Amino acid sequence: MAVYTEVADEELEAFLEPYGLGQLLSYKGIAEGVENSNFMLHTDKGIFFLTLYEKRVDANDLPFFLGLMDHLAAKGIACPVPLHDRDGKALSELAGRPAALISYLEGVSVKRPQPRHCAAIGRALAEFHLAGRDFKLSRANALSVSGWRPLFEASRAQADGVLAGLASDLESELTLLERDWPRDLPQGIIHADAFPDNVFFLGEKFSGIFDFYFACNDALAYDLAICLNAWCFEHDGAFNITKARALLQAYTEVRPLNADELAALPLLARGSAMRFLLTRLYDWLNRQPGALVSPKNPIEYVRRLRFHRGVTSPSGYGLDA
Amino acid sequence: MAVYTEVADEELEAFLEPYGLGQLLSYKGIAEGVENSNFMLHTDKGIFFLTLYEKRVDANDLPFFLGLMDHLAAKGIACPVPLHDRDGKALSELAGRPAALISYLEGVSVKRPQPRHCAAIGRALAEFHLAGRDFKLSRANALSVSGWRPLFEASRAQADGVLAGLASDLESELTLLERDWPRDLPQGIIHADAFPDNVFFLGEKFSGIFDFYFACNDALAYDLAICLNAWCFEHDGAFNITKARALLQAYTEVRPLNADELAALPLLARGSAMRFLLTRLYDWLNRQPGALVSPKNPIEYVRRLRFHRGVTSPSGYGLDA
Numbered sequence: 001m002a003v004y005t006e007v008a009d010e011e012l013e014a015f016l017e018p019y020g021l022g023q024l025l026s027y028k029g030i031a032e033g034v035e036n037s038n039f040m041l042h043t044d045k046g047i048f049f050l051t052l053y054e055k056r057v058d059a060n061d062l063p064f065f066l067g068l069m070d071h072l073a074a075k076g077i078a079c080p081v082p083l084h085d086r087d088g089k090a091l092s093e094l095a096g097r098p099a100a101l102i103s104y105l106e107g108v109s110v111k112r113p114q115p116r117h118c119a120a121i122g123r124a125l126a127e128f129h130l131a132g133r134d135f136k137l138s139r140a141n142a143l144s145v146s147g148w149r150p151l152f153e154a155s156r157a158q159a160d161g162v163l164a165g166l167a168s169d170l171e172s173e174l175t176l177l178e179r180d181w182p183r184d185l186p187q188g189i190i191h192a193d194a195f196p197d198n199v200f201f202l203g204e205k206f207s208g209i210f211d212f213y214f215a216c217n218d219a220l221a222y223d224l225a226i227c228l229n230a231w232c233f234e235h236d237g238a239f240n241i242t243k244a245r246a247l248l249q250a251y252t253e254v255r256p257l258n259a260d261e262l263a264a265l266p267l268l269a270r271g272s273a274m275r276f277l278l279t280r281l282y283d284w285l286n287r288q289p290g291a292l293v294s295p296k297n298p299i300e301y302v303r304r305l306r307f308h309r310g311v312t313s314p315s316g317y318g319l320d321a
Numbered sequence: 322m323a324v325y326t327e328v329a330d331e332e333l334e335a336f337l338e339p340y341g342l343g344q345l346l347s348y349k350g351i352a353e354g355v356e357n358s359n360f361m362l363h364t365d366k367g368i369f370f371l372t373l374y375e376k377r378v379d380a381n382d383l384p385f386f387l388g389l390m391d392h393l394a395a396k397g398i399a400c401p402v403p404l405h406d407r408d409g410k411a412l413s414e415l416a417g418r419p420a421a422l423i424s425y426l427e428g429v430s431v432k433r434p435q436p437r438h439c440a441a442i443g444r445a446l447a448e449f450h451l452a453g454r455d456f457k458l459s460r461a462n463a464l465s466v467s468g469w470r471p472l473f474e475a476s477r478a479q480a481d482g483v484l485a486g487l488a489s490d491l492e493s494e495l496t497l498l499e500r501d502w503p504r505d506l507p508q509g510i511i512h513a514d515a516f517p518d519n520v521f522f523l524g525e526k527f528s529g530i531f532d533f534y535f536a537c538n539d540a541l542a543y544d545l546a547i548c549l550n551a552w553c554f555e556h557d558g559a560f561n562i563t564k565a566r567a568l569l570q571a572y573t574e575v576r577p578l579n580a581d582e583l584a585a586l587p588l589l590a591r592g593s594a595m596r597f598l599l600t601r602l603y604d605w606l607n608r609q610p611g612a613l614v615s616p617k618n619p620i621e622y623v624r625r626l627r628f629h630r631g632v633t634s635p636s637g638y639g640l641d642a
Binding site (some may be wrong): 004008009010012023024025026027028029030031032040042047104105106107108109110111112200202203 | 325329330331333344345346347348349350351352353361363368425426427428430431432433521523524624
């Protein structure tokens with residue numbers, strides 16, 4: 001975690017009072033989340049999660065994020081929900097920061113997803129997309145195609161130091177993506193970061209999805225393309241078509257893809273690889289010695305991008321033509 | 322926390338199996354402890370603490386630390402205890418590191434201790450000292466008087482950059498401490514780091530003491546002098562004699578101090594201030610930008626050291642002559 005706010009016992013007890021959670025038994029700062037400071041709380045009433053929103057999160061987005069969790073949970077999506085205080089408020093303040101108490105979601109993230117896990121996230125993502133349809137608030141995707149060039153420009157000069165030829169490779173890929181990016185696909189609320197660390201399982205069973213702080217409005221199929229990158233490559237970089245098939249089939253059983261979405265999948269997957277490549281490249285080039293969370297090497301996303309360039313139809317992802 | 326090891330779900334589940342704690346429901350890395358990686362685990366059987374010992378902890382010391390917790394708990398001291406696996410082992414291995422599962426101690430650290438908290442830690446420290454008397458293992462105090470000069474030498478050249486005149490002030494203080502340091506006081510197991518963050522309360526009640534990773538054999542009264550520094554100064558640097566009296570009276574009700582210990586208190590308090598001043602000075606001068614835990618400013622210990630120089634008898638700490 002890049003930032004970390006300390007919270008004093010008295011402050012925390014005063015903050016908790018309007019939620020009626022009984023006596024505070026213990027609390028611990030959690031080494032999780034790059035954007036926020038998180039705490040695990042234990043009170044008479046159980047375990048809870050406390051998030052303090054740090055500078056990198058725009059406070060204007062908080063009603064969107066918290067409202068989305070409420071909305072999804074009301075639709076039956078397994079996810080954490082904000083607690084509301086006596087006056088019905090979900091957003092409060094602690095240690096000079098916007099803060100929210102959130103229900104504690106049990107579960108464990110899988111480090112090596114199997115096809116059954118990919119099927120579970122495929123199904124969950126489709127249900128998430130359906131549940132989000134009538135959510136009233138909206139939020140633009142700052143990390144969609146129009147956001148990539150500024151990110152690229154911030155890293156361009158040093159890109160070849162990471163991998164020879166990377167700058168010109170990204171330049172031509174970006175030009176193509178900007179030209180061909182599909183604009184007319186079905187839109188809705190997307191999670192935009194449904195990586196294995198943001199999904200929990202209990203034993204074999206999916207137990208919930210969380211960390212909605214990249215959620216926004218965008219093409220639903222783009223979210224699926226993000227999951228292809230996040231769930232269907234092995235640690236050695238190889239694409240696992242069995243996992244992709246499991247993911248896509250489970251998704252389409254809940255929300256079928258239309259012909260445009262199917263045709264766009266390879267390009268969406270290239271775009272999604274580009275998005276994570278660019279943020280990782282930036283974080284890699286701007287990493288700080290001694291930071292707790294070491295940035296992830298961007299190279300694995302170069303490989304993914306190149307893989308998707310070779311895919312010409314959805315059958316490359318295991319879907320029948 | 323300076324170091325942090327990631328643990329994969331499968332590894333952790335395999336590690337947990339011999340402890341018979343049921344299904345793993347969740348685990349979180351804890352932003353706590355500078356020396357180790359810590360996790361909070363939730364299983365069918367409750368909440369547990371998992372510690373992975375990183376390089377800064379000498380693996381040879383682990384039987385001492387874990388054995389001490391077992392010993393103290395058996396004597397009725399409220400503290401975390403290591404869990405033993407099916408074969409009776411408390412020390413295991415995870416992610417290539419020595420690892421121990423430890424019971425979860427409920428409680429909250431007080432950021433602004435009141436006299437009643439000082440009395441509670443005084444009593445608890447005396448009980449700790451009595452309980453430690455027949456502990457069979459021993460461990461030298463690497464941060465006692467003989468360890469201070471090497472620490473000072475590592476910071477001397479830059480000390481005046483922190484505070485003008487600090488290098489010569491510490492040089493003469495150190496020479497005096499080395500010459501006059503009392504050698505014949507009652508010895509035993511000391512906690513050596515019983516700061517408010519290592520002590521828990523539940524409401525008004527003391528609920529336990531933890532973090533024994535500086536525990537060692539040394540003069541018992543030196544441990545009390547550490548607590549004088551740790552509990553009896555206000556955030557603005559002022560000494561609070563009411564808190565000191567509460568601490569010392571509660572301690573001596575359980576373990577009376579002999580005449581030598583009483584007379585040595587001011588010097589022990591100077592030595593204790595020197596010890597924390599030197600480690601903080603070193604960490605301050607060697608701090609890393611972007612590190613999670615920012616080092617504590619050593620200046621407050623310069624002030625404490627100067628305060629204790631002016632104390633000529635235990636009455637300066639609120640004890641009757």
